[in-house]
Amino acid sequence: MDNFDEKKDVMLSDCPVCGSKKSLHVTNKTDNIPYFGDILETSVTCDKCGYQSSDSISLEHNEPKRYILKISDEKLNTRVAKSQTATITMPELGLKVEPGPKSQGYVSNVEGILSRFEQAVIRAIKLEGEGISEEVQNNALDILELINNVKMGELQTILILEDPFGNSVIDDEDAESELLTPEEVDKLQTGFTTIDQ
Ligand SMILES: [Zn+2]
Structure with a gap:
């Protein structure tokens, strides 16, 4: 899995769960995955309460x-x-x-x-x-x-x-x-x- 074209950026945000300021690390990553094309993966982790979540969005629109x-x-x-x-x-x-x-x-x-x-x-x-x-x-x-x-x-x-x-x-x-x-x-x-x- 190391030949993927990977781009990553991290920013800090307020946690929607515990309400702490700037405790939420939001990581956006685009991957190019064989067969699947470009995918944007967003994951969040809170330093204070441990809240975690992740989501993926396909950036490709191929024909259905x-x-x-x-x-x-x-x-x-x-x-x-x-x-x-x-x-x-x-x-x-x-x-x-x-x-x-x-x-x-x-x-x-x-x-x-x-x-x-x-x-x-x-x-x-x-x-x-x-x-x-x-x-x-x-x-x-x-x-x-x-x-x-x-x-x-x-x-x-x-x-x-x-x-x-x-x-x-x-x-x-x-x-x-x-x-x-x-x-x-x-x-x-x-x-x-x-x-x-
Ligand atoms: Zn939190």
Whole structure:
């Protein structure tokens, strides 16, 4: 990660949490990240109360794009770059991950995406705890089995990556790509504040 084009500046501000004057370090950093383009990361830390927060804003406006890949066992190593603004869907398995305020961009492969879905289902089961209904539990176990079948190459399914800022990619010659319509873009979550240029 050391070949990124990085620019950083820090200023002091008043803390919105504890109200101390000039105790808040505001760091603005622009990064150029492979696949994702220019990103502005703002993080704040308060010396007095320890308040911390961070936010990222994409400075790139590429065309909104959708990638569709049929996953088979030869596609498990296909590279996937998911920006903070991307939504990943596996419609046949009923799985969808939408960007939230804490979303991170990452570069992984299809198998890595499947593992992330697996972890998300396991976390959801744990959150339900002892009070989990048999129906919810069985449903979750069915999904885990389906994900595992895809990982083992026993089940083929569709992976969809949609990014209103076009900073995501399924890097495979067999992946179909198309532009999103404005209506489709409106329905997507972006996970952070966007700047209209
Ligand atoms: Zn503070």
